[in-house]
Amino acid sequence: MATQLLFGLVGIILFLLxxxxxxxxxxxxxxxxxxxxxGAGVFHVLVAVAYRGLEKTPDPIPHALVLTGIxxxxxxxxxxxxxxxxxxxxxx
Amino acid sequence: xxxxxxxxxxxxxxxxxxxxAIPARSPGIGMAxxxxxxxxxxSVGVLIAHAxxxxxxxxxxxxxLGIALQADGLSGALLVMANLVALGISAYALGYFASGxxxxxxxxxxxxxxxxxxxxxxxxVFNIYVTLELLGIAAAALGALTGGQAAIAANLxxxxxxxxxxxxxxxxxxxxxxxxxxxDLRLAAESLTPGPLAWTAGALMLGGLLLKAALFPLHFWxxxxxxxxxxxxxxxxxxxxxxxxxxxxxxxxxxxxxxxVGPGPGILLGALGAGxxxxxxxxxxxxxxxxxxxxxxxxxxxxxxFLFFPLLAAAALPKQQELLGALLLLALTHGFAKAGLFxxxxxxxxxxxHDRIAELGPAIxxxxxxxxxxxxxxxxxxxxxxxxxxxxxxxxxxxxxxxDRWWWALVVLVGTLxxxxxxxxxxxxxxxxxxxxxxxxxxxxxxxxxxxxxIQAPALLMALVAVVLLGLGAEPLWGLLGSSSP
Numbered sequence: 360m361a362t363q364l365l366f367g368l369v370g371i372i373l374f375l376l377x378x379x380x381x382x383x384x385x386x387x388x389x390x391x392x393x394x395x396x397x398g399a400g401v402f403h404v405l406v407a408v409a410y411r412g413l414e415k416t417p418d419p420i421p422h423a424l425v426l427t428g429i430x431x432x433x434x435x436x437x438x439x440x441x442x443x444x445x446x447x448x449x450x451x
Numbered sequence: 452x453x454x455x456x457x458x459x460x461x462x463x464x465x466x467x468x469x470x471x472a473i474p475a476r477s478p479g480i481g482m483a484x485x486x487x488x489x490x491x492x493x494s495v496g497v498l499i500a501h502a503x504x505x506x507x508x509x510x511x512x513x514x515x516l517g518i519a520l521q522a523d524g525l526s527g528a529l530l531v532m533a534n535l536v537a538l539g540i541s542a543y544a545l546g547y548f549a550s551g552x553x554x555x556x557x558x559x560x561x562x563x564x565x566x567x568x569x570x571x572x573x574x575x576v577f578n579i580y581v582t583l584e585l586l587g588i589a590a591a592a593l594g595a596l597t598g599g600q601a602a603i604a605a606n607l608x609x610x611x612x613x614x615x616x617x618x619x620x621x622x623x624x625x626x627x628x629x630x631x632x633x634x635d636l637r638l639a640a641e642s643l644t645p646g647p648l649a650w651t652a653g654a655l656m657l658g659g660l661l662l663k664a665a666l667f668p669l670h671f672w673x674x675x676x677x678x679x680x681x682x683x684x685x686x687x688x689x690x691x692x693x694x695x696x697x698x699x700x701x702x703x704x705x706x707x708x709x710x711x712v713g714p715g716p717g718i719l720l721g722a723l724g725a726g727x728x729x730x731x732x733x734x735x736x737x738x739x740x741x742x743x744x745x746x747x748x749x750x751x752x753x754x755x756x757f758l759f760f761p762l763l764a765a766a767a768l769p770k771q772q773e774l775l776g777a778l779l780l781l782a783l784t785h786g787f788a789k790a791g792l793f794x795x796x797x798x799x800x801x802x803x804x805h806d807r808i809a810e811l812g813p814a815i816x817x818x819x820x821x822x823x824x825x826x827x828x829x830x831x832x833x834x835x836x837x838x839x840x841x842x843x844x845x846x847x848x849x850x851x852x853x854x855d856r857w858w859w860a861l862v863v864l865v866g867t868l869x870x871x872x873x874x875x876x877x878x879x880x881x882x883x884x885x886x887x888x889x890x891x892x893x894x895x896x897x898x899x900x901x902x903x904x905x906i907q908a909p910a911l912l913m914a915l916v917a918v919v920l921l922g923l924g925a926e927p928l929w930g931l932l933g934s935s936s937p
Contacts, residue, residue, distance in 0.1 A: 374622055381615060390611055397618045404625040420516070421628065424577055428621065431584045435614055438588055442595055442607040 363410045370403025387443040391436055398432045455498065456507045456520040458491040459530070459568040467561035474554035478545055481557040485541040488564060492534035499527035500931060506574065514635045519574040521636075524931035525779060529698055530571045532783045533691050535916070536790045537564050539909035543794050544683040546906035547801075552596055552681070559596075563589035563687065570695050575634040576624050576656070579699055580617060583663065587613035590692050594680035605675035612672045616662035623655030636706055645711040653708040653716075660703070663696035666720070666757055667727030670750045674734070677746035682797020685742060689749045690790035694782055697756055701778070709764055717764030720757045725862040727754025732869035736876065741796045741806040744873060745789065748832055751866060752785045755844075758859055762850055770850065776929040777846035783928075784839035784917045788831035791914035795825045798910065802902050812880040820907045822881045827914035829874035831921075834867055839921030 377397030381390050402425045409421040466484025470477040498505055499522055506521040508514075522530065541560070548556050566585035573579045591610035595603045624634070630648040631639050643649055665673040673693070677685050709717070731751030738744040759778040766774055798821050800806040803814035815822045834840035844863055851859040 371622075374618075377618075378615075381611075387607070387611075394611070394614050394618060397615075398621075401618060401622045401625055404622065404629075408625060408629045420634070421625070424624075424628075427577075427581060431581065435584060435588055435610070438592060439607060439610055439614075442591070442603050442610065445595075445598070445603050446600065446607065 363407045366403050366407035366410075370400045370405075370407060373397070373400030373403060375400075387439070391439055391443075395432060395436060398428065402428060453494075454507050455491050455494040456505055456522060456572055457509060459488060459495060459534070460520070460565055460572065462488045462491060463561045463565035463568065467558045467565060470561060471558035477554055477557035481561060482541060482545065484561055485538050485564070488568070489534045489538045492530050492568065495522055496527050496531040499524060500927070514575075514633070514638065518578060519635070520569075520572040521574040522572055524928075524933075525702070525775070526571045526698070528779055528783060528928060528931055529694065529786075530568060532786045533567055533571065533694070534564075536690050536786055536913060537567070537687065539913050540683045540686050540790060540794070543686075543797075543906055543909040546903060547681070547683055547797065555596060556593070556683075559589050559593045560683075560687075563593060563692075567691055567695055571698065574636055576627060576636065576639065576703075577634045580621050580624060583613075583617050583620070583660075583696070583699070586692060586695060587617065587663070590684075590688055591676075593684045594676055594688065596681055596684060597679075599679070601675070602679040605672075605679045609672050609676040613663055616659040618659070619662070620656050620659030623652045623657075623659065626655065627652040636702070640706045643707055643711055645713075649708065649711045653703075653712055656703060657700060657708065657716075660696055660700045661720075661723075663693075664700055665693055665696075665750060665753055666723050667730055667750060667754055668723070670727065670731070670753070673750060674743055674746040677749065678740065678742040682742075682793055682800065685745070685797070686790040686793035689746065689793060690786045693749060693753060694786055697753060697782065704760065705763070705775070714761070714764050717761045721759075721761035721859060724754040724757025724760070725859070727751060727757065728862055728866035729754075729869070732866055732873065736869060736873040738873075739807060739809065741799065741808050741811065741877070742793070744808065744877065745792050745796055748792075748870070748873065749789060751870065752781075752789070752832065755847075755863070755866065756782060756785075758847060758862060762847070762854060762856065762859065765854060765856070766850070770854075772929065772932055773846060774850055776932050777843040777850075779932065780839045780921065780925050780928055781843035781847075784831050784843065784921050787913045787917035787921065788828045788838070788840070791824050791910050791912075791917060792828040792832070794910035794913070795821045795828065798902050798907060808877060808880065815881045818902060818907070820904075820911055821902070822878075824907070824911040824914045826878055826881075827911075827918045829878060831914065831917035833870045833874050835871075837922035838918040839925055840917075841922065842925055 374397050377393045377400060380393035405421040405425050409417040411418055463484055466480055470480045504523045508517050508519045566582050566589055570582035573582055591606045594606035631642050633639055662669045677688050728751050731747050731754055735744045735747035738747055759774055763771060763774050799811055799814045803811055831838040831840050834844045848860045848863055
């Protein structure tokens, strides 16, 4: 139970740190890392939700959500990086 | 039996893959896919009109593991509108894009279409997240299609803001699941009770979506992104993508949160909507570029949609249905009208080589059909009779007086006045100085392009639907909603 709570709280702290960093920093790379930290926070919360006790198997649904979420985050990050690269190249 | 719900999502997705695989044939593939998808969406509409609701568990997997699609009167009407507008935009895009951009446009466009349909039909809160991200990614890529600096910068910002919104939404989903143990919209609606959990989940989910729906003051990303995109994409972004995010706010609000959070948040949404109406209309009035005007007018129109929220929260059931019908009618009208306006703007920009409103006179006068389409779209945006927006605003006005909340009516009146100011400022160009001056202006080194008849038709048709069809034939909408009420 304590581990679950720890995971959940850490997740929410990570999310908040990510939001702060996203809003406070201008460079694209920092914003993208901030978004991914936010994502990691949400995934922590979901993993914590899946926990049902040591004896039982964890709830598979939040795990499926985390997997889908990671795929989405990777593709979105890739697109943002590509757009950012275009901007930088045309600056030269 | 044919699963029309699944087809509306699967067809454009398949078309997108095909168009990416065979770029030389992408316009043909795109148009064929568009026609088939629209047929499927219309079938969904017809089925809903008869049966009230549709639901399909994909692959035979039920709740909680499977993915389900469902449609009721509200989502069905928006689905049909979105597909008709998307079909019009496709026909326009056939003539709009030069061959270089064409091969990139169609795969992304069909992907956006598929995401849009999946979003309207999503039956659980996590699916909504996935479709939102798909939509956001496809929309940002389409917006940056021309590859110009400003377009890329604006759409990169749009993408990042969208990601911030959907991450916030996802945290809300995680919290909702912690409390309820289900992601299904209906099951969640049955078990959600007032309390800190509902508040937190609601604030996060709705907050994230409001960012995507561009509710004032979270609209800052919209004008540059919509104004910089190529015209067919701007039309899709303004008429459909923003509307999709708004639909989700409305869906979660009436299905999940309205009954558990009390009247406060509804009033807050209405107040922000009022801010959007005033600020968006003012900026539209002050815009020097036509596409920026259209984009700010979207901010204002989204504001109108949120004006309904405090009344919806306070109304009893029969009145609630009437208001909901008016809200739906306004959203549909705006979808068609804004698409018509952006498509006309694109033609003027092509013809004149720029979109500075003050110098558009000659272009407007040489394209009477486009001018007519813009006039009609303007009528619908202002809310003059017989457009659908007139009926919707009329109901909003009478209900806000009847419910002793006249201040919302005041916002509608001021907003309407400001909307007529920016629309007439634009249309005044059609009655400019004499023709010889035009010749001088056109004789310069401005790059002009001839505009065919075929490409003018979609813009005109959509504006006509907004004014005539939705104005005179709006009645069945309430029946559609009535069949979905409990």
